[in-house]
Amino acid sequence: MASQSPLYIGFDLSTQQLKGLVVNSDLKVVYLAKFDFDADSTGFDIKKGVLTNEAEHEVYAPVALWLQALDTVLSSLRQQGLDFSRVKGISGAGQQHGSVYWGHEAETLLQNLDSAKSLEEQLETAFSHPYSPNWQDASTQKECDEFDKVLGGQEELAQATGSKAHHRFTGPQILRFQRKYPEVYQKTARISLVSSFIASVFLGRVAPFDISDVCGMNLWNIKKGAYDVEALKLCAGKFGVEDLKKKLGEVPEDGGLHLGPVHPYYMKRYGFSPDCTVIPATGDNPATILALPLLPSDAMVSLGTSTTFLMSTPSYKPDPATHFFNHPTTAGLYMFMLCYKNGGLAREHVRDAINESLKDTPSQPWANFDKIALQTPPMGQRTATDPMKLGLFFPRPEIVPNLHSGQWRFTYDPTTGQLQETTEGWATPQDEARAIIESQMLSLRLRSRGLTQSPGNGLPAQPRRVYLVGGGSKNEAIAKVAGEILGGVEGVYKLDIGDNACALGAAYKAVWGMERQAGQTFEDLIGQRWQEEEFIEKIADGYQKGVFEQYGKAVEGFEKMEQQVLQQEGKK
Ligand SMILES: Nc1ncnc2c1ncn2[C@@H]1O[C@H](COP(=O)(O)OP(=O)(O)O)[C@@H](O)[C@H]1O
Numbered sequence: 001m002a003s004q005s006p007l008y009i010g011f012d013l014s015t016q017q018l019k020g021l022v023v024n025s026d027l028k029v030v031y032l033a034k035f036d037f038d039a040d041s042t043g044f045d046i047k048k049g050v051l052t053n054e055a056e057h058e059v060y061a062p063v064a065l066w067l068q069a070l071d072t073v074l075s076s077l078r079q080q081g082l083d084f085s086r087v088k089g090i091s092g093a094g095q096q097h098g099s100v101y102w103g104h105e106a107e108t109l110l111q112n113l114d115s116a117k118s119l120e121e122q123l124e125t126a127f128s129h130p131y132s133p134n135w136q137d138a139s140t141q142k143e144c145d146e147f148d149k150v151l152g153g154q155e156e157l158a159q160a161t162g163s164k165a166h167h168r169f170t171g172p173q174i175l176r177f178q179r180k181y182p183e184v185y186q187k188t189a190r191i192s193l194v195s196s197f198i199a200s201v202f203l204g205r206v207a208p209f210d211i212s213d214v215c216g217m218n219l220w221n222i223k224k225g226a227y228d229v230e231a232l233k234l235c236a237g238k239f240g241v242e243d244l245k246k247k248l249g250e251v252p253e254d255g256g257l258h259l260g261p262v263h264p265y266y267m268k269r270y271g272f273s274p275d276c277t278v279i280p281a282t283g284d285n286p287a288t289i290l291a292l293p294l295l296p297s298d299a300m301v302s303l304g305t306s307t308t309f310l311m312s313t314p315s316y317k318p319d320p321a322t323h324f325f326n327h328p329t330t331a332g333l334y335m336f337m338l339c340y341k342n343g344g345l346a347r348e349h350v351r352d353a354i355n356e357s358l359k360d361t362p363s364q365p366w367a368n369f370d371k372i373a374l375q376t377p378p379m380g381q382r383t384a385t386d387p388m389k390l391g392l393f394f395p396r397p398e399i400v401p402n403l404h405s406g407q408w409r410f411t412y413d414p415t416t417g418q419l420q421e422t423t424e425g426w427a428t429p430q431d432e433a434r435a436i437i438e439s440q441m442l443s444l445r446l447r448s449r450g451l452t453q454s455p456g457n458g459l460p461a462q463p464r465r466v467y468l469v470g471g472g473s474k475n476e477a478i479a480k481v482a483g484e485i486l487g488g489v490e491g492v493y494k495l496d497i498g499d500n501a502c503a504l505g506a507a508y509k510a511v512w513g514m515e516r517q518a519g520q521t522f523e524d525l526i527g528q529r530w531q532e533e534e535f536i537e538k539i540a541d542g543y544q545k546g547v548f549e550q551y552g553k554a555v556e557g558f559e560k561m562e563q564q565v566l567q568q569e570g571k572k
């Protein structure tokens, strides 16, 4: 009976909201509920989903907020008419790197969840520390320096763990945590990632880490498929490796593993069936590449709070400037990633400055930004002899490159190679609409060019397709500039699901985990059911001869500009 056909839920616990998205076995979305942390929560003094301690560059989120969000999203799905008894599998996507510190009572509290009470009410005391360090945190420079040295250098750490040390990575965060709060660390029985936290709450016991998301810790040796003992030793400090290993737990290799049935709390409170199974939740970026059957020649740009650039690839070529993760479902594949802190919020700053300068509050807040960005010629060159306008726009400290917050504006003459730091000729904020999109896309092109190949016919190396996802993927001005800079022989596409790609990828992971035949890969199962004409839409041209090559010159200026800024700011 069609009405009894199975359904699957994917949760996306991101920086600014929790989403719950329900699909059927044909991969079609049938329900969606959202909880916006700032707008919908009660009792938390958060801004953009987080709290900050500027003095120490700390950014963190209250874990109880996420529990409030989970119950509310489930209630909202019920109100929409979802029959939870049809849900056969649950998976999730969590903002990466964030850690949750469970106290010694946690397992008992999780096991004994009472359906008469909310999750927030009964799990508030399950944590040894009420906050989860957020990926935007920049408090761990000292710990990163130690991690970078632990295997010899940044290169070696990247070779082993897929990344050099980064402020937000969980290993450096745990190291700082155990030093700053030694008593709390001692009272911590288990540490979850945000992804395994989602799975834990549904299972009613602490769930293991996911094979892909564990690579965001600087603790997992990707080549060995095991924790890196030297990194663990550093991270555990005086508390010892064995104790830390217990806190972290095992890491199963199978991303489609059946972790167990959903806890009876959800059966009694929402009507889940006892055979609804929890499948490992992964990081939000690994989940995003599961939103479609991505080919190794395709690129995805996720325009969320952060900007990330993602590719699925069989090559493992780690470099201190990039990230490699295990693929979330398919052994032998990896996920390549670039991650920028100054994504959506940085673009919003320019958008707001433009609206303010025009004394306008349009009903579509991006209308002026988009119009101006599209009216501005590439690199702000109104005539062929004008210099290119290049800038870095970092309201928050940036990851790529590792730079403090600030704004830098330059002009660059590609014929002479002359680069000058100047605001002369810049109309501020108008010129910044196109310049900020260009700056973000040029950085992606600069750092991903080693992984792209020529599609043939004498064309330059570039992706086959560029898929845009995340909140910013609705924006056609951004899509147009993305295509001009990144190329893409077949064009720039957005998913019909818009900004919900990572919740969708999580739901697809649950479908695959529950419905796969023995040995069937994710790509095979999803590829067979995927309906291209219904699920994606071409929104901009990709490769345009001439424009792409001109932006190639801009990439050279961009690289020079970054080096100059890094050099001059390093001296300050
Ligand atoms: N029309 C739009 N144009 C550009 N950016 C947008 C638009 N709508 C939303 N955004 C951006 O999307 C971001 C949120 O993206 P989303 O993927 O939902 O967030 P998260 O990172 O929390 O998952 C916001 O920071 C906002 O700047």
Ligand SMILES: O=C(CO)[C@@H](O)[C@H](O)COP(=O)(O)O
Residues within 6 Å of the ligand: 014, 015, 016, 094, 095, 096, 097, 135, 168, 216, 283, 284, 285, 304, 305, 306, 307, 308, 339
């Ligand atoms: O730190 C990273 C990736 O390394 C971020 O991409 C986070 O995973 C959170 O992203 P949003 O979905 O909130 O933008």
